[in-house]
Amino acid sequence: MIVAEQKPLAEMKTLINGAENVLVVGCGTCVTVCFAGGTREADIVSTSLRMATKLDGSPQQVTHSTVQRQCEWEYLDIIEEQVKAADIVLSLGCGIGVQAIAEHFPDAWVVPGLNTSFLGLPTEHGVWEERCAACGECLLAVTGGICPVARCSKSLLNGPCGGSENGHCEIDPDVACAWQLIVDRMSSKGKLDALLEIQPPKNWQNSRDGGPRKIVRQDLRLVEFED
Amino acid sequence: MENGQSSASNGYHAGSTLERMLRAGHFAVTGEIGPPQSADASEIRHKAALLKGCCDAVNITDNQTAIVRMSSIGAGTLVVQEGLEPVIQMTCRDRNRLAIQADLLGASALGMNNLLCLSGDHQRFGNHPTAKNVFDIDSLQLVKMVSDMRDKKIFQCGEDIKGSEPRYFVGAASAPFADPIDFRPYRLAKKVAAGADFIQTQLVYDVPAFAKFMDKVRELGLHKKTYILAGVGPLKSPGMARYMKKNVPGILVPDELIDRMTAAGAAWADKKPADMTKEEKSARMAAWKAEGIQICIELIKELRAIEGVAGVHVMAIEWESAVKPIVEGAGLFPRPQV
Ligand code: SF4
Ligand code: SF4
Numbered sequence: 001m002i003v004a005e006q007k008p009l010a011e012m013k014t015l016i017n018g019a020e021n022v023l024v025v026g027c028g029t030c031v032t033v034c035f036a037g038g039t040r041e042a043d044i045v046s047t048s049l050r051m052a053t054k055l056d057g058s059p060q061q062v063t064h065s066t067v068q069r070q071c072e073w074e075y076l077d078i079i080e081e082q083v084k085a086a087d088i089v090l091s092l093g094c095g096i097g098v099q100a101i102a103e104h105f106p107d108a109w110v111v112p113g114l115n116t117s118f119l120g121l122p123t124e125h126g127v128w129e130e131r132c133a134a135c136g137e138c139l140l141a142v143t144g145g146i147c148p149v150a151r152c153s154k155s156l157l158n159g160p161c162g163g164s165e166n167g168h169c170e171i172d173p174d175v176a177c178a179w180q181l182i183v184d185r186m187s188s189k190g191k192l193d194a195l196l197e198i199q200p201p202k203n204w205q206n207s208r209d210g211g212p213r214k215i216v217r218q219d220l221r222l223v224e225f226e227d
Numbered sequence: 228m229e230n231g232q233s234s235a236s237n238g239y240h241a242g243s244t245l246e247r248m249l250r251a252g253h254f255a256v257t258g259e260i261g262p263p264q265s266a267d268a269s270e271i272r273h274k275a276a277l278l279k280g281c282c283d284a285v286n287i288t289d290n291q292t293a294i295v296r297m298s299s300i301g302a303g304t305l306v307v308q309e310g311l312e313p314v315i316q317m318t319c320r321d322r323n324r325l326a327i328q329a330d331l332l333g334a335s336a337l338g339m340n341n342l343l344c345l346s347g348d349h350q351r352f353g354n355h356p357t358a359k360n361v362f363d364i365d366s367l368q369l370v371k372m373v374s375d376m377r378d379k380k381i382f383q384c385g386e387d388i389k390g391s392e393p394r395y396f397v398g399a400a401s402a403p404f405a406d407p408i409d410f411r412p413y414r415l416a417k418k419v420a421a422g423a424d425f426i427q428t429q430l431v432y433d434v435p436a437f438a439k440f441m442d443k444v445r446e447l448g449l450h451k452k453t454y455i456l457a458g459v460g461p462l463k464s465p466g467m468a469r470y471m472k473k474n475v476p477g478i479l480v481p482d483e484l485i486d487r488m489t490a491a492g493a494a495w496a497d498k499k500p501a502d503m504t505k506e507e508k509s510a511r512m513a514a515w516k517a518e519g520i521q522i523c524i525e526l527i528k529e530l531r532a533i534e535g536v537a538g539v540h541v542m543a544i545e546w547e548s549a550v551k552p553i554v555e556g557a558g559l560f561p562r563p564q565v
Contacts, residue, residue: 020262029323044307050389063537073506091291103312105467144366150537151557152351153351154319154320154346154347154360154362154363154365155365156365156366157365157368158365158367158414158417159367160405160406160407160410160415161346161366161402161405161406161415162346162400162401162402162476162477163405163476163477164405164406164407164476164477165405165476165477166406167406170348170349170476171349171351171352172351177406179407180406180407183410184407192410192413195413195414196416196417196544198367198371198420199368200368200371200415201324201363201364201368201383202363202364204363215443216275222297227401
């Protein structure tokens with residue numbers, strides 16, 4: 001899932017500065033699961049902003065609403081009236097949600113209430129870790145299901161750098177060394193030999209480096225073709 | 228060497244002094260220069276003068292510890308002017324495959340012919356922690372890329388190099404004691420398979436542990452396919468020894484050596500640093516440094532006795548004046564002429 005965290009309240013306050021009516025929009029999908037932008041958080045954020053701006057002596061109207069999935073235009077229709085009534089929409093969706101609102105409601109002014117962090121999973125209650133960098137050409141089959149692109153700090157494809165120590169990455173004792181994990185897993189499966197093969201330079205064309213990405217599935221498109 | 232058939236008519240991959248020294252069977256000595264955090268050429272010239280004559284070639288670090296410094300190739304040019312042979316260090320942190328190949332064409336045109344391929348320290352450690360890193364290719368892919376530029380006359384994309392190809396004596400690093408430790412000889416094997424002509428290791432202080440690593444290296448036959456230069460460096464103080472043991476991944480410092488360093492400063496042991504005069508402090512520093520140099524000499528002699536060790540890489544960054552006494556003490560001076 002997409003993992004995000006809230007911006008500090010002070011920053012959100014700056015982002016909504018000057019607006020009379022603010023609409024906080026939560027999302028019922030990934031950011032609900034990571035406790036950053038679901039119904040509960042949208043409620044707390046709008047209450048906090050109401051109180052904070054009141055204390056500052058320039059109270060702002062802050063209401064909130066949560067859609068099931070902020071990253072699809074069709075799920076946004078139900079908040080159309082509320083968006084029209086607001087001077088600023090503070091989205092508690094991921095970066096995709098913010099942009100979906102901006103695209104769907106061109107007249108609205110949308111600002112992000114979250115910092116979208118990574119694609120990952122919860123490893124224990126209250127802890128999320130990155131797992132995938134959406135590189136566009138998955139090579140998990142050669143690394144025993146552990147991603148070196150997202151999880152090795154240097155995205156090394158041919159084995160550990162010299163900084164690996166006691167299972168940790170050189171950048172931080174709290175970060176696991178992906179290559180220690182890969183070597184352990186491959187040897188437990190009796191497949192260490194596979195790691196001796198030289199992985200060629202990666203084709204980054206299908207990752208963000210190749211420019212913004214787009215997938216077109218002709219079989220699923222609803223448009224009629226002339227020929 | 229079984230590794231790579233040279234296309235050069237003289238039979239050498241690059242014909243650098245370092246390559247010729249190793250090929251002739253001499254025990255090689257390389258040194259290291261860390262470029263300044265400024266455009267100051269005199270600092271490089273000064274360091275080069277200290278190393279000239281006692282090293283066959285000197286590594287020039289590439290934004291070492293992710294701190295911006297004069298570029299390795301820029302500093303290497305100055306080193307060449309001083310009559311010393313550089314080993315250009317190239318990390319994958321700051322440049323993509325385009326920039327690396329372009330810089331290597333330039334360095335070759337400027338007469339540089341030794342290269343050490345590294346992943347590079349993460350920028351989090353340096354003075355620009357907010358930078359974006361590159362890591363387009365890794366150090367092993369870099370070894371392969373430059374070997375192919377030389378032997379196949381192709382760029383990484385597969386296109387032919389029309390005209391002179393850059394000819395480097397290609398090196399890679401090995402960290403014998405870093406985790407996962409059992410994988411280290413295989414990682415070295417991969418680098419050799421990718422085309423590493425020579426290997427420089429992380430600092431070795433624990434000779435028995437290194438000998439064990441070399442047992443595995445010989446079992447894999449790697450010492451016959453590449454030249455292995457063991458990394459050594461003089462300890463400056465007991466504090467430095469303890470710091471390295473505790474904080475630097477992949478460096479083992481036996482307690483025995485820490486004790487020797489401590490004993491070297493025993494005459495001042497009952498004095499608090501605050502109570503010591505300037506003269507006492509410098510006398511203690513001199514005693515520590517002398518012991519550090521002595522230990523380094525002994526390490527070189529022990530490492531030289533291990534089958535498959537083809538030379539030493541002496542790392543005395545910011546203490547370049549230590550290199551000459553070390554090389555002399557180890558009986559490796561004067562350097563053979565090849
Ligand atoms: S290899 Fe690429 S697609 Fe696969 S998990 Fe890693 S980043 Fe994601
Ligand atoms: S320590 Fe491990 S995870 Fe960290 S950069 Fe090195 S190989 Fe990658």
